[in-house]
Amino acid sequence: MTKTPLLGMASADRRLIWLAASALAVLAILPAFGSALAVDKLTYLFILIMFATMWNLLAGYAGLVSVGQQAFVGLGGYAMVRMVDAGLPPFPAIFIAALCTGVVAWAMSWFVLRMKAGEFAIATWVIAEAIRAMVSFDPIIQGETGTSITALNAYAPEMRRLTIYLLALATTALMVWGSWKLLQGRTGAEAQAIRDDEEAAASVGISTFQVKQRIYILASIGCAVAGTLWLASAITFQPRTGFGVQWSVFMLFMVLVGGIGTFIGPILGALLFFALQEIFGDFGAWYLAGVGIVAILFALYLPRGIVGLWLDKGRDEPLTMRKRLGI
Amino acid sequence: MTTGKIALLLVDAVGRHGQLQAVKSLSLSIAENEVVALIGANGAGKTTLMRMLAGLHPLAEGRLALFGNDVTALPAHDRVKAGIVLSPEGRRLFGDMTVRENLMIAAENGRRGDWTVATACDAFPQIVPLLDRPAGGLSGGQRQAVAIARALVANPSVLLLDEVSLGLSPAAVDGVYQSLAALRGRMTMVVVEQDLTRAMSFAERLICMAEGVLELDGNPAVLTREEITNAYFGIHKTTGASHA
Numbered sequence: 001m002t003k004t005p006l007l008g009m010a011s012a013d014r015r016l017i018w019l020a021a022s023a024l025a026v027l028a029i030l031p032a033f034g035s036a037l038a039v040d041k042l043t044y045l046f047i048l049i050m051f052a053t054m055w056n057l058l059a060g061y062a063g064l065v066s067v068g069q070q071a072f073v074g075l076g077g078y079a080m081v082r083m084v085d086a087g088l089p090p091f092p093a094i095f096i097a098a099l100c101t102g103v104v105a106w107a108m109s110w111f112v113l114r115m116k117a118g119e120f121a122i123a124t125w126v127i128a129e130a131i132r133a134m135v136s137f138d139p140i141i142q143g144e145t146g147t148s149i150t151a152l153n154a155y156a157p158e159m160r161r162l163t164i165y166l167l168a169l170a171t172t173a174l175m176v177w178g179s180w181k182l183l184q185g186r187t188g189a190e191a192q193a194i195r196d197d198e199e200a201a202a203s204v205g206i207s208t209f210q211v212k213q214r215i216y217i218l219a220s221i222g223c224a225v226a227g228t229l230w231l232a233s234a235i236t237f238q239p240r241t242g243f244g245v246q247w248s249v250f251m252l253f254m255v256l257v258g259g260i261g262t263f264i265g266p267i268l269g270a271l272l273f274f275a276l277q278e279i280f281g282d283f284g285a286w287y288l289a290g291v292g293i294v295a296i297l298f299a300l301y302l303p304r305g306i307v308g309l310w311l312d313k314g315r316d317e318p319l320t321m322r323k324r325l326g327i
Numbered sequence: 328m329t330t331g332k333i334a335l336l337l338v339d340a341v342g343r344h345g346q347l348q349a350v351k352s353l354s355l356s357i358a359e360n361e362v363v364a365l366i367g368a369n370g371a372g373k374t375t376l377m378r379m380l381a382g383l384h385p386l387a388e389g390r391l392a393l394f395g396n397d398v399t400a401l402p403a404h405d406r407v408k409a410g411i412v413l414s415p416e417g418r419r420l421f422g423d424m425t426v427r428e429n430l431m432i433a434a435e436n437g438r439r440g441d442w443t444v445a446t447a448c449d450a451f452p453q454i455v456p457l458l459d460r461p462a463g464g465l466s467g468g469q470r471q472a473v474a475i476a477r478a479l480v481a482n483p484s485v486l487l488l489d490e491v492s493l494g495l496s497p498a499a500v501d502g503v504y505q506s507l508a509a510l511r512g513r514m515t516m517v518v519v520e521q522d523l524t525r526a527m528s529f530a531e532r533l534i535c536m537a538e539g540v541l542e543l544d545g546n547p548a549v550l551t552r553e554e555i556t557n558a559y560f561g562i563h564k565t566t567g568a569s570h571a
Contacts, residue, residue, distance in 0.1 A: 186435070193421045193432055199383055200419035205407030205436030205481055 013319050016264070020176075027169055031162050039165050043233055045274045046168040047226045048254065050175050052266035052273075054222035055251035057179055060261035061188065062215040063195035065117060067248045068124025069223045071108075071131050074243035076101045076224030077231040078135050084151045085140060091163060094232055098224035105220030109213045125245065132243035146238030149231070161233075168229045175222055180263065180319075182218070191215060195261070223247075253291065257298050259307030263319040268306045332359040332394065334485050334515040335380065335411075340389035342375045342539075349375040351539040352389070357532075359394075359484075363517045364530030364547070368559060372539040373519045374416055377489045380517070381413035382406040393485065407437055410484035416519075417490070418474040422463030426454060426473050429462050430480050437481025447476040451506050468499025475503065485515040492522055504529060523555065537561035 031039050051069075058064040079097035084090050112123050136143050152160060182188055190211045193201040202208050227247075231237055250273065258269025276294065280287040302308050311317055335357040342350035349372040357363055367373050378384035380391065382403035390399040393409055401409060421429050430444045448455050451472045457465060462473060471491070478486055491507075492500040504525065510516065520526040526533060527547040535543040535558040543550070543558035556562075 189424075189428070189432055190436075192423060196421035196423050197419045200415055200421065202383060202403035203381060203407070203413045203415055203419075204433035204477060205404045205412075206432070207402075207404040209402075 012316075016318055024169070024173055028166070031165055036158070036161060039161055040233065041274075041278070043161075043165045043168045043229070045270065046172040047230050048250065048270040048274055049172050049267055050168075050222060050226035050229075051247065051251045052254035052258065052270040053172075053175055053179055054219040054226070055248075056255045056258075056260060056262075056266040057182075057215055057222075058219045059252075060255060060265075061183060061191040061195060062212050063117070063191075063198070064113075064212060064216060065121050066124045067121050067245065067252070068126075068128040069219070069251060070243050070245055070247040071124065071128035072101050072105060072220040072223040073227030073230075073247045074128070074132060074135065074239065075104055076227040077237045077242040078138075078141070078239075079224075080228045080231055081140065081147060081149060081237050082138075084149050090149055090151050090232060091167070094167065094228040095225065097228050098221050101224035102217050102221040105217045106213075109216050113209060113212050113216060125248070128243055128245070132239045135243070136239045141237070141239060144238065144240055146236055146241075148236045152232065152235055164229060164233050167232075171225055171229065175225075176267070182215075183263065187211060187214060223251075253295055255305075257295065257305055259305030262305070262307040262317055265305050265307040272306070333357070333392075334359045334361070334394060335517075336392040336395075337380070338390050338392075340376075340379060340391065341387040342372065342379045342384055343387045344375070349539055350379060353539070353541060354389075355534070355541065355544075357485075357515060357517065359515055360512055361515055361532060362511060362530050363515075363532045363534055364526035365517060365519045365534050365536065366521070366523060366526050366555075366559065367536035367542075370538075371536040373536055374489055375539075376536065377413060377416075377487050377517070377519060380485075380487055381411060381415075383413070383415075404436070407481050407483075410438060410482070411487065412437065412478045412481045412483035412485070413487040413489065414474045414478040415489055416493070418467075418470040420462035420465070420470055420473055420477070422461065424462055425459050426462050426465070427458040429473060429477050430458075433477045434480040438483075440482030442479045442482045444480060447479050450479065450509055451476045453502060466499075467495050468502060471495060471499070471503050472506065475506070479510075483514055485517070486510070488516065488518045490519050490521070492520060492525060500525070523559075527555075535559055 027042065030042070055069060058066055076098050079100045080093045083093040083097055088096065108127065112120055112127070115123055135141055141147055190201065190206045193206055194208050194211060198208055227242065231242070254269035254273045255266045256269070257272055258267065259265025276291060280290050283290070298305060304311060307317060333356050335355070337353060337355040339352050339354055340350060341348060341352055353376065365373050365376070375384055379386055382401055386399055390397055392398065393411060398406055398409055398411070421432070427444065430447060434444055453469065454472050454476055457469055457473070462470070465473065475488065491503060495503070507516070507529070518530065520529070530547060533543070533545060533547040533550060533555070534541060535555060537558065538561055542561055543555065
């Protein structure tokens with residue numbers, strides 16, 4: 001396996017990486033100038049990017065179309081509530097809760113990953129609902145009412161906002177970089193083979209289960225971190241929201257609109273989704289109809305998403321994961 | 328041709344699709360470096376049997392040994408590492424990858440040995456100009472050549488080829504069989520072939536399946552056409568029973 005040093009890349013890709021690095025630097029110092037509202041909104045955008053990137057790993061690269069990722073968003077939140085209640089400081093709890101969720105994902109993987117595509121999609125959703133119901137029985141959650149992480153109120157609002165913002169920024173950067181590394185490596189090639197033809201992948205000696213399991217667990221931890229960060233900024237945990245299927249719908253929308261199975265597609269999709277929410281969010285139910293129409297239009301006319309615009313012009317996909325096996 | 332060692336030993340194997348028994352208590356022994364053609368009508372259980380050998384379809388009963396080692400419980404990817412490699416029906420290349428990537432991923436996951444991307448290209452020179460093309464855009468004959476090369480780079484001791492000539496032009500079939508002939512004596516081959524003439528001329532042993540059982544097993548040079556045709560349709564056994 002060869003490394004791809006920056007110098008060996010297309011110049012457009014190199015520019016993109018520099019652009020991303022500059023954006024990261026600007027975003028890191030932005031809270032010093034930006035309003036509290038802007039910081040909150042950007043935190044939400046980072047969370048969306050994390051969700052989209054994780055779902056793309058699952059569906060775009062491993063062929064695992066899950067509509068049950070909210071199980072990990074909710075479980076992460078629930079674990080965090082429990083840990084803070086047990087006396088753990090809330091900020092470390094964000095990450096420890098997500099890692100615990102990874103253990104649940106590991107346990108679940110043994111049976112959900114043995115299912116075929118359609119069964120997998122439905123089973124993941126059903127399991128998410130089942131976990132939600134169980135979590136609602138926990139007295140601390142108070143059924144549908146939910147609970148608040150009051151320990152977070154011990155911090156000054158400004159300091160809390162800034163900490164969550166920076167944590168979200170760092171985690172997003174880590175996730176995007178990590179999935180880049182993962183996809184560039186052997187796991188990425190094997191996942192792509194599985195997505196193309198799972199049985200043929202097994203026939204050439206790829207342990208399809210292990211590859212899918214690795215990606216499933218990583219994506220679950222990723223969704224859980226995004227969920228706990230969201231909870232830290234929202235403070236209130238309600239099973240209906242934490243385990244809501246809307247999380248998976250958001251992920252699906254962002255990835256499909258951005259370009260499934262491409263590296264920057266989900267990030268573009270998250271930006272578009274964020275913009276749609278900002279511009280049309282005040283229209284209530286009509287906003288949802290608008291999002292639906294956008295999804296339909298993309299499915300009909302741009303099935304490869306925003307990145308497809310590049311590809312249709314015959315240009316190379318930006319930051320493509322192809323050719324990683326080139327010698 | 329063969330060394331006398333038993334490469335594959337299948338004992339009382341049963342393969343099910345739900346309630347249906349596609350392979351019914353089948354026993355079979357194949358010697359090292361033997362070249363076997365497996366024939367039979369559609370639905371006879373050939374593909375299920377091949378998938379059972381490759382570990383892609385579970386044995387509901389029975390067991391399978393490779394050179395005396397029980398591999399019944401090994402999943403497909405571990406059987407590849409043990410030396411059983413299937414080139415599946417329909418070629419099934421990784422369409423989004425280039426031909427080279429298709430070969431490399433198999434080379435990385437398979438066994439080490441004489442077969443590499445370079446030596447596979449020597450055996451199948453027709454794929455050299457295709458190496459950097461996406462596998463999804465190849466013709467049927469090209470895909471078959473790549474699929475066999477992909478199986479080879481995993482360094483199989485037992486090569487399973489399902490539906491070698493299905494959907495290929497006669498010229499493409501010739502090309503594929505010429506390359507396969509060069510593998511004779513280097514590995515055990517089990518080939519599913521619909522073209523009876525081709526099967527009889529290529530293989531040193533002909534096995535015919537009908538309705539999940541072995542109807543006929545013999546040397547194609549000795550067997551008569553009539554024997555084979557009868558076995559193919561399972562005529563001698565099922566007098567009176569009609570199959571629509």
